[in-house]
Amino acid sequence: MSGYKGVFEQMIIVENLYFTYPNGVEALSGVNLRIEDGEFVAIMGQNGAGKTTLVKHMNGLLKPTRGRVLVDGIDTRRVSVARLARKVGLVFQNPDHQLFSETVEEEISFALRNFGYDEKTIKERVGWALNMLNLERYRKISPFMLSGGERKRVALASVLAWDPKIIILDEPTIGQDYMQKEKLRQFILQLNQQGKTIIVVTHDVEFVAECNPRIILMKQGKIIASGKAEEVLTNEDLVKEASIALPEIAKLFKCLEEYGFPRNVIDVYEAADIIYKRLRDQK
Amino acid sequence: MSVFDGFKFRSISSPIHQLDPRAKFIYVCVLFTVAVMFNNIIPLLILFLIQLPIVFMAKVQREWMRSMKGSAVFAIMIFAVNLLSLYFYAGHETFTSILERSLAMTIRFIVLVQSFSIFFLTTSPDTLGLALEQSGIPYELCFAFTTAVRFVPVLAEEAQTIIDAQKARGLEIESGNFLRRIRNYIPILIPLIVNAIRRSLELAETMESRAWGACKNRTNLYVLKIKTNDLLLILFSLLLLTVSIYVSINVYIPSLTSLLI
Numbered sequence: 001m002s003g004y005k006g007v008f009e010q011m012i013i014v015e016n017l018y019f020t021y022p023n024g025v026e027a028l029s030g031v032n033l034r035i036e037d038g039e040f041v042a043i044m045g046q047n048g049a050g051k052t053t054l055v056k057h058m059n060g061l062l063k064p065t066r067g068r069v070l071v072d073g074i075d076t077r078r079v080s081v082a083r084l085a086r087k088v089g090l091v092f093q094n095p096d097h098q099l100f101s102e103t104v105e106e107e108i109s110f111a112l113r114n115f116g117y118d119e120k121t122i123k124e125r126v127g128w129a130l131n132m133l134n135l136e137r138y139r140k141i142s143p144f145m146l147s148g149g150e151r152k153r154v155a156l157a158s159v160l161a162w163d164p165k166i167i168i169l170d171e172p173t174i175g176q177d178y179m180q181k182e183k184l185r186q187f188i189l190q191l192n193q194q195g196k197t198i199i200v201v202t203h204d205v206e207f208v209a210e211c212n213p214r215i216i217l218m219k220q221g222k223i224i225a226s227g228k229a230e231e232v233l234t235n236e237d238l239v240k241e242a243s244i245a246l247p248e249i250a251k252l253f254k255c256l257e258e259y260g261f262p263r264n265v266i267d268v269y270e271a272a273d274i275i276y277k278r279l280r281d282q283k
Numbered sequence: 284m285s286v287f288d289g290f291k292f293r294s295i296s297s298p299i300h301q302l303d304p305r306a307k308f309i310y311v312c313v314l315f316t317v318a319v320m321f322n323n324i325i326p327l328l329i330l331f332l333i334q335l336p337i338v339f340m341a342k343v344q345r346e347w348m349r350s351m352k353g354s355a356v357f358a359i360m361i362f363a364v365n366l367l368s369l370y371f372y373a374g375h376e377t378f379t380s381i382l383e384r385s386l387a388m389t390i391r392f393i394v395l396v397q398s399f400s401i402f403f404l405t406t407s408p409d410t411l412g413l414a415l416e417q418s419g420i421p422y423e424l425c426f427a428f429t430t431a432v433r434f435v436p437v438l439a440e441e442a443q444t445i446i447d448a449q450k451a452r453g454l455e456i457e458s459g460n461f462l463r464r465i466r467n468y469i470p471i472l473i474p475l476i477v478n479a480i481r482r483s484l485e486l487a488e489t490m491e492s493r494a495w496g497a498c499k500n501r502t503n504l505y506v507l508k509i510k511t512n513d514l515l516l517i518l519f520s521l522l523l524l525t526v527s528i529y530v531s532i533n534v535y536i537p538s539l540t541s542l543l544i
Contacts, residue, residue, distance in 0.1 A: 059451055061451060081450045081451065082450065082453045082454070082455045085450070085452065085453050092444070092448045092451070094444075096474060096477070096478055096481075097441070097445045097474055098445065098448040098449060100470045100473035100474050100477075110470065111452035111453045114453030114454055114455070115453050144477065159451075162453075
């Protein structure tokens with residue numbers, strides 16, 4: 001088993017994964033996916049495409065009906081969620097589904113206690129997580145008193161606190177204003193630079209365009225595309241099929257195509273650069 | 284799928300689904316009364332059997348089976364408790380009669396579950412609310428009732444999401460001793476209750492912004508009317524009740540073993 005990691009550096013391997021819910025709905029039908037150690041991946045697609053179902057397989061909350069999922073060389077069917085969770089931190093979409101403690105501090109230490117860290121380490125980690133997400137001043141406040149965006153950050157902090165190798169974020173940008181989104185983006189990139197494997201499930205095409213991860217498009221329980229953001233998100237047919245929109249920059253460059261501009265641009269700075277060069281040349 | 288699916292309304296078209304909930308309610312009440320009236324195995328067995336055609340007419344065999352399977356554990360428990368207590372405390376009876384009486388109690392329980400299951404499988408919460416309303420119960424109470432029923436599946440789904448979210452944070456629900464296990468449920472119950480309260484406040488605001496309770500006398504788009512089939516069911520229920528009362532007073536009911544031997 002451990003040989004896998006040494007040879008391929010594959011963090012997550014999904015092989016021919018089928019999953020049917022107990023009510024008979026087939027949510028995943030034949031998903032194949034490899035995510036490397038330290039990679040940054042965004043999973044996108046319409047509602048009900050199976051994105052959340054797929055990531056729930058990555059920490060063992062759901063077990064494959066057929067096929068298999070290997071996380072860091074471990075078959076998810078063989079171990080408990082609690083054991084996988086140490087490696088895979090999954091932040092749920094709605095923070096209200098997990099907040100229950102009297103103070104933000106206790107909320108963040110909940111998982112650390114579950115994993116059996118000693119009090120000294122717990123204190124350190126909680127301090128670190130509060131600081132990271134700019135929640136220091138809420139330390140002694142009830143998480144129920146906070147705003148939606150702040151609750152979301154508490155939920156994120158409570159997962160980051162145990163320093164998992166893989167961090168999965170389900171719709172992290174919902175309910176966040178622009179400034180918070182920007183902070184979140186910086187934060188995710190920083191974590192990625194530290195070597196964390198990051199998986200983001202989202203509809204937010206602008207957010208993804210600015211992060212520039214590998215894109216995986218899903219539709220009806222299948223992966224329909226996987227590749228660089230500037231290639232996938234500028235492909236109008238693919239994007240349409242996955243029920244998402246082209247990023248604004250891509251729309252602009254689509255309009256400019258007939259004047260000889262390239263199609264596959266999604267980054268604002270790159271776009272500005274191209275336009276500036278064109279303007280300069282024309283003088 | 285869980286046991287609860289054996290009691291959850293499924294919208295399909297069948298003669299039983301189209302019956303008036305009030306008629307079905309009378310039928311269930313009669314069945315309850317009759318089931319409690321008899322201690323003997325034969326009448327209870329008959330009660331069990333006369334409900335089978337209804338199950339098939341309503342096309343809910345699969346869901347009904349689920350409720351039966353779900354109640355099997357309790358049925359076995361009831362059987363065991365009856366058997367043991369009769370064996371130790373009713374010394375002068377023969378073993379076969381003890382066995383038969385324990386079986387009768389078990390079948391009584393199954394009959395009760397069965398009639399409940401049929402009623403809830405074939406009656407939508409909406410028509411049930413309508414029936415309550417037309418029976419003169421204040422609309423506020425009817426609305427509270429239908430809303431409560433309406434939100435049961437939503438709550439169940441939400442509970443599952445919360446369990447998943449806490450498991451993802453390393454919570455092991457099934458670990459530790461008895462007290463520890465109860466404490467394990469706190470991280471699940473608190474978000475569930477908080478969300479339920481939040482949702483009910485939101486619902487109240489939404490309803491009021493849609494002019495809830497604006498006029499005293501509400502009218503309904505659908506009005507329940509007693510039809511021929513409903514009358515037949517009520518008639519059948521009353522007949523069943525009369526016959527049962529007559530039989531229980533005047534007729535000696537033989538035991539199953541005495542018939543077989």
